[in-house]
Amino acid sequence: MPLHVLTHPLAAHLVTHLRDKTTEPATFRRLTHQLSLLLALKATHDLPTREIPIDTPLEHTAGRVLIKPLVVVPILRAGLGMVETIVDLFPDVSIGYIGLERDHTTAIARSYYCKLPPLEGTRILLVDPMLATGGSAVNALDVIAQRGGQDMHLLNVVASPEGVRAVEKAHPNVPIYAAALDRELDSRKYILPGLGDFGDRLYGT
Ligand SMILES: O=P(O)(O)OC[C@H]1O[C@H](OP(=O)(O)OP(=O)(O)O)[C@H](O)[C@@H]1O
Numbered sequence: 001m002p003l004h005v006l007t008h009p010l011a012a013h014l015v016t017h018l019r020d021k022t023t024e025p026a027t028f029r030r031l032t033h034q035l036s037l038l039l040a041l042k043a044t045h046d047l048p049t050r051e052i053p054i055d056t057p058l059e060h061t062a063g064r065v066l067i068k069p070l071v072v073v074p075i076l077r078a079g080l081g082m083v084e085t086i087v088d089l090f091p092d093v094s095i096g097y098i099g100l101e102r103d104h105t106t107a108i109a110r111s112y113y114c115k116l117p118p119l120e121g122t123r124i125l126l127v128d129p130m131l132a133t134g135g136s137a138v139n140a141l142d143v144i145a146q147r148g149g150q151d152m153h154l155l156n157v158v159a160s161p162e163g164v165r166a167v168e169k170a171h172p173n174v175p176i177y178a179a180a181l182d183r184e185l186d187s188r189k190y191i192l193p194g195l196g197d198f199g200d201r202l203y204g205t
């Protein structure tokens with residue numbers, strides 16, 4: 001399934017400021033919200049709608065409304081920075097949580113929390129700003145699929161080629177939306193040029 005990298009000039013502008021090591025957490029959070037908005041719009045461009053009759057103050061007409069329930073699932077903790085924007089855009093969205101943390105030496109993600117709403121028949125937006133080895137995303141997609149999730153979409157701010165390959169191999173039907181596709185991973189499995197540890201920069205830890 002294809003990787004969709006945002007091509008809007010605003011996306012490049014926002015990612016550049018996000019990468020800048022002098023960007024403070026408050027600005028970092030605002031940039032994350034703005035990028036999440038662009039990603040969410042792109043990942044939902046094909047949501048199904050149905051026609052309904054309505055009355056405007058002037059006449060009877062028809063309009064279209066969304067018909068597929070949406071679920072957003074952030075991978076804790078950095079993914080939380082992307083949720084608020086999606087809830088603003090889609091107030092009826094249900095929210096699930098998957099807690100995963102990479103081991104500092106092996107970079108393998110360990111699961112510590114999982115709470116998901118009913119998933120059948122929904123469009124699922126799995127959100128995590130960083131796709132590095134892909135271990136966290138594949139783990140989360142596995143769990144969501146085991147719980148009956150089918151229409152899964154992955155939203156990342158920065159993706160690495162290795163992470164994209166891992167998701168494509170394990171979940172070939174899952175579209176990946178990213179604001180930037182970076183060059184490679186370093187020996188500690190951090191993305192280059194990247195932006196460092198997203199969770200730490202978001203929360204000032
Ligand atoms: O593709 P991967 O190699 O799995 O790496 C990406 C993961 O690493 C970061 O989380 P981290 O484990 O640092 O947890 P945090 O969000 O709590 O800081 C990031 O938010 C992703 O979840």
Ligand SMILES: O=c1cc[nH]c(=O)[nH]1
Nearest residue numbers: 132190191196197198
């Ligand atoms: O570069 C990276 C890789 C994983 N997690 C991050 O926050 N940054």
Ligand SMILES: [Mg+2]
Nearest residue numbers: 197198199200
């Ligand atoms: Mg982190």
